[in-house]
Amino acid sequence: MLQRILAAGLIVLGLVGIGTGVASATVWRESETVVASTPADGSSPVVVSEPGVLDMVAGDVTVTAKTSDEAPVTLVIGREVDVEGWVGTDAHTVVTGLTDWDTLSTRSVAAPPAQEETPAEGETPAEGDATTDEAAPAPAAGVDPAGSDMWFAESAGAGEVSLRWSDRPGRWSLLAAGTGEDPATPVVTLTWTRDVSTPWQWPGIAGGTLLLLAGLAIAVISFMGGKKRGKPSKRNAKSTSGTSGTSGKASKGDPKGRAEGAPATKQGAAAPAVTPAPTDPASGDTRGTTPREPSPQTGSTATLTRRELRERAERQRAEAETAAQEEARAQRPRNRWLTGQIPVVPGRQKNATAAQPVVPAPTADPQAGTDGGSAARADAWRQAWGFGQTKAAPPTSGDDQTQTPDTTGGDR
Known part of the structure; x- marks a missing residue:
């Protein structure tokens, strides 16, 4: 469960990183072109820029001056x-910089007030020279700066003019002037082309891709691990059935295998009880055993853990191998002469173990001396063990008539 949560988190972070990198190069990318204009306030027909304004954003700039009503x-x-020498003390507007990326900041410079001539002491003005407040000054015509040899670049026209300027060493200024009678105030627009970088594009895409791949790898590993953890029960069931079949084969071939394979029926159904079949007393032949019907099971079988199932499977596998070895050993012909075991001749039966002979007590012979007593005892021992005058016992009906009595007291 923890692996799946971690995989989901990494996948989400990877997608966010990739989205951030792509957005920084598209949606959040700044414009490569900066266009800023002066406000159209109509304060003065002459517009001048301070040095450094033309190359404030980039070295190359396109300057445009536009007037209303197609004025020159x-x-x-x-x-x-x-x-500055050409403008002099006339009223004009000065461009000082950028207010934002769309507007140029300006300040207005007013012309100094005109000084009136005052008559000298004792001098009275002539009647014709008297001025009245009702006389209004006539509008002055705009002076056209075109054609002067002081300019490095110029452009003149009606309504809208433009020129392109590349930065050069020195202090350069712009002059835009409305000309003709009743000159209009021009609107100056500066256009720069700049290089826009996207520092978060490739780091975001690369980091997001790595996180996404890591999350997918962890998710696949977690999914495969879950499938593998679900398979052992089937393997254990298959191995249990296989070992049960092997144990059944071993029990048919060898009683020891049947005894060792008995635990295999611990979890399953109880093994059917086997009762001996009736024997025929006349023939002495014992027939096969008949299985008895298994008794019904009562109760529920306890659920084993994986470890118990694995241990049981290993134990049953070992028991099956042991039973198979015992069965193979039972079916293999035995070379008894290699093991030193005494071979048994088929069809012969061993004589019953002879009873311990009873040695008769020697008769007391007062006439016999020490030698006579020793001889009597030796003769008694020879008679007890069948030496000397003792005759062999006649064979019984159960003994083989071809068997030769062994004077040493046993079969070889």
């Missing part, structure tokens, strides 16, 4: 001193 406009670029 002139756009020039020159050195700072030349631009």
Whole structure:
């Protein structure tokens, strides 16, 4: 269970990493083009930029000046001193930088107030020279800066003009002026092309892929492990049936195998009891045994653990091997002369073990001396063991008539 949770977590993290890397290169990727414009406030028909504004984002910039109603406009670029000298004290707008990636920051510079001439002491102004407040100044026409040799780049036209500038050493300024009668205030737009990097694209994709593969590998291992843990019960059942069959074969061939194979019926049904078949007293032949019907089982069989099943299978396998060895040993002809065992001649029966002979007590002979008593005892021992004058006992009906009595007291 823990492996599956870990695999699921790694797969989710891998997908998140891959998604983050792809999004950083597509959805979250910044634009490669920066376009910023001055606000159209109409404060002054002349717009000037400070040095450093043209190359503020990138070295190459496209400058565009646009007026409303297709009014004439002139756009020039020159050195700072030349631009300031041409503008002088006239009212103008100065571009100072970027407010954001879409708007240029500006400030307005007003023209100084005009000074009125005052008459000297004792001098009275002429009647014709008197000024009245009702006289309004006529609108001044916009001076066109085009055609001057002070500019390094210029463009003039009606409505909209543009030019491209590459950064050069020095302090350069922009001048855009509306020309003609009643000049309009131009709107200046600067366009830069920049290099946009995506530092999280490939690390996110690579890391996410590794996490995803690790999660899938752990999931596959966990799944295969679960299938393997479910198979031992079938193997144990198959091995149990195989060992039970082997034990049954061993029990038919060898009584010892039947005795050793008996534990195989511990978990299963009880082995049927075997009762001896009636024998024929006339023929002396014992017929096979007939199995008795097994008694019905009562109660439920206890469930064994995997370890107990495995131990039982190993024990039954060992018992089956032992039974098979015993059966093979029983069927193999025995070379008794190699083992030193005394061979037994078929058809002969061993004589019954002779009873311990009773040695008669020697008769007391007062006439006999020491030698006579010793001779009597020796003769008594010879008679007891069948030496000397003793005759062999006649064979009984159960003994073989061809058997020759052995004077040593036993069969060879």
